[in-house]
Amino acid sequence: MEPEIDAVAVLATWEALEAQRRSSMREAGVARPELIRGQTGLQFFEAMFAGALPYPPIGETLGFLPVEVEFGRAVFQGRPSHQHLNPLGTVHGGWIATLLDSCVGCAVHSTLAAGKGYTTVELKVNYVRAVTERLPMVRAVGQVIHAGGRLATADGRLVGPDGKLYAHASTTCMIFDTP
DSSP: OOOOOOHHHHHHHHHHHHHHHHHHSOOBOOOOHHHHTTOOHHHHHHHHHTTSSOBOHHHHHHTEEEEEEETTEEEEEEOOOGGGBOTTSSBOHHHHHHHHHHHHHHHHHTTOOTTEEEEEEEEEEEEOSOOOTTSOOEEEEEEEEEEOSSEEEEEEEEEOTTOOEEEEEEEEEEEEEOO
16 A cells, blocks of 8 residues: 655645745746857756756746756646636646656756757657646656667656646657757
């Protein structure tokens, strides 16, 4: 039997990490090429978390942000809200897919050497249960499965503070040299 999860404590931990990240990161924007040239993927995220680089504007638009990145792993958190609802009153699958795409893509990004870039070739999402605005926060955790010279793959899971799985995804990314 699995131990019971204290959802209130988990949510408090997630909210504290979000507040910490928001206080250290600067405004949303796009990093200028000269600021990231020569950095590894992991160095890019470290600079973003330190406030030296902006965080992605899509996070502002859709209400989520990266909260943890280490080599081969990326975690994003989001708050389902009324603006994300489809006509049936559940969170639109596109919002969920975007959150999962972000965590799996950034997990791949974190493994890149300096001078390398990536793009998503394929994203597959499985929706396990409905996400509603009653859910205070969700967390998308991406983990690299394989990082090769030309292709990388990663899996991601979208969970609530109670540990329930809401969706999961897999991606294939193409790795390339940046100019």
